[in-house]
Amino acid sequence: MSCEKKPTPVVGERNILITSALPYCNNVPHLGTLIGCVLSADVYARYCRMRGYNTLYVCGTDEYGTTTEQKALLEHCTPQEICNKYYTLHKEVYDWFDISFNYFGRTSTEKQTEITQDIFKHLNDNGYIYKDSVEQFYCEKCDKFLADRFVEGVCPFCNAPGARGDQCDSCQKLINTVELINPQCKVCHSVPVRRSSEHLFIDLPKLQDKLGNWANETMSKYEWPNNCACATKTWLNNLKGRCITRDLKWGTKVPLEGFENKVFYVWFDAPIGYLSITANYTDDWKKWWMDNEHVELTQFLGKDNIVFHSVLFPSTLLGTGESWTMVRKLATTEYLNYEDCKFSKSNGTGVFGDDAMKTGIPPEVWRYYLLINRPEQSDTVFLWNDLMEKNNNELLKNIGNLAQRTLTFAVKNFDNKIPKKITKITEVELNCEKEIKELYKEYLNAMENVKLKEGLKIAMAISSVGNKYLQDTAAWKTIKSDKERAGDEIYYALNILYFVSLVLDPYIPEFGKKVREQMNLPAIPLPNDFGLLLEGETILKN
Template sequence: MDPKRYLVTAALPYANGPVHIGHLAGCYLPADIYVRYQRAQKRDVKFVCGSDEHGVPITIRAMREGITPQQVVDKYNAIIKDSFGQMGISFDIYSRTSNKVHHETSQAFFKKLYDDGLFEEKESEQYFDEEKQVFLADRYIVGTCPVCSNPNAYGDQCEKCGTSLSPEQLINPRSALSTAVPVKRKTKHWYFPLNKYEDFLKEWIVDGKKDQWKPNVFGQCKSWLDNGLQPRAMTRDSNWGVPVPLPDAAGKVLYVWFDAPIGYISATKELTPQWSDYWQKEDTKLVHFIGKDNIVFHCIIFPAMLKAHGGYVLPDNVPANEFLNIEGDKVSTSRNWAVWVDEYLKDFPDQQDVLRYVLCSNAPETKDNDFTWKDFQ
């Protein structure tokens, strides 16, 4: 059966810096081409995106620059939105997760799961920075990766080798906010029982998507499922984010990977009063375009959340590209090793289509690819 309508999402970029050409090649150009094709076929399609404004890197940047997180996201949301506009990425809406409609939508989603008795409330010991007097989210802890020995791995992932980590696995952990060695303190959080959705996910992905999804996406999902899923905390200790909508949750916000994908729903709500047709009718085809570092969140965690809530369609496909390297070296925002889109637009006026063509012809569809200025010229 042909879908009656299409909802296409592109990964929400973090509003803690500009977008670079790796972002364009990996996620936004493929999504834009797909949407333009659907529009040319006169199909009903909505293309949604927006800034993810509650990530940990945003609070770190604000602290380091001596400004507020709101000032950080206001600055970079404007730069990112303008870059996409000039590059011809034809979103129907480019929203923000700091918008009121998003706070309300993600809080209502959380409350529904809470009222249905789905969360496990657990007290645990978490790392605390005694110098800054704050609990440290996984991203606030850095240390040596146990897999590749990268000395600056984060507590949730090593960006060098891509391994998903927990802070306990880091060698010589330290706070990203100070020089303090983190200590453990008790705190309470609400855990989503991912393990209870393992059978559903295996049937849906392993049995149902093997020949439909790209091998890199299917392989990563299967690996996660083969290793077994664990309950995952869906709240964090922070003063920046969507407040947890419970009376005993002061100083707690929704985990960014709980609230960010709901940003697709809230952006659709902003776009059209008929938003539910695109999210809740079985004759909708939902497609998430992402980078490979977001596969687990879009293919395992978010679908499990949608299934738990009930009434939502699941993604039909989740095309994820590999990475685009620059001159043989992996893009690194911290080392400023990137070709920033806003700078390209200033340095090469009226050359947007040239860049679109080069990135399309060199797209990292099945393996990491390389961008060089020599090839570009």
């Protein structure tokens, strides 16, 4: 889904800029990708819009680098053809999951080249780029230097097999490719040899003071998650120059004499994609990305991408000397695993976006399950029986029950209308109101601090209060002797249902939409407090 109106920051108002880590376009996204960045960011974006904040949510496919070249080799086509194919597949999956991007773009664009090269030139002019010779693996059989993801071997840190030449999936440590034990070329499986190649580096030690001051202040002020803060501090304590070029053809060309045959390393290039994707969406992109005072940037990502967003990308922006919008909140997650193993398309394990689309299970159920199972503090596990249990015992028995009982009762007993606005507030309503007000205060606090799992649990707790109110008042009994009081009770229950549709809207928007359609009422911005929101006597839709 795509929002039509293009938001613009306004001084004096809340301006929220949201990004999801850009997924590689070499495969169909799996559920871990969805909950780790895309779906989580969608919930926050929907919440911000419902609070009336000027909100821009951008994402897109990360299309350059070795993963794309590698996939193109496997599928016997060009990198651009791979990008076109998987961009479409990603878009289809996200549309099905009802992700409300303002814009879903891609990095293989002219804007990406223009902005990346401009940022590099500023870094180079400011003295933060240096040259150095690097020992790389060269495959004599393929007759080319092997970029990091074209090499695989045993991790030098944890001895896990199958470690890539840039990072180990098992221990998450970044690897210098030539440190791999028992390396192999991933294309032909021969053993590569070492050769020297000149590359460009960003001088992180020279940026130590700027980066350290910014990072320490930001992670403290905005309470970065523990995994994020720990990984960032570890890097800050041992900053080294980081190579930002690769011997590849598919990528953003390096605008420097002697380096015309090289491209930028994907993790130098990819985060700049947030800027270029925004620039492809709106000519006012600099109003979002060059206003650190008035724009609040929140970025969503998995734990394997932390240092790229907390150290490398901020260093790149700080080194230009320009007034870029810097990240405030980093919303990171641990891993979502599948049953007793990891998600892996090649191994046939896990649930991928296209798989979910074929199950017949509605997107709302998937959204709810992934969000209530969001791996915020530690890894969580996807289990099929747990998915079914949460659908039956939480969605259907809680919010489904509240909606069905209240709407059916009103249709049957009050001429297909919401009863007139309650006039006699009793102690049971006052107690209910007090409980919901307290829960809603906690909900707003959780959502503002991007504690999305907590926010969902609170929203479901508000629905439970509604169900308890129905049981305590028993309007189906009251109506036998006092129809006016029964009308007050069902009005109040419908008022709670309408409120529940609003607080759940960021999470399961289709539920809220259906409830409000049946109530013949529009959505409204999330209020500052709970109260009587319904005017009463609105005709319901059967």
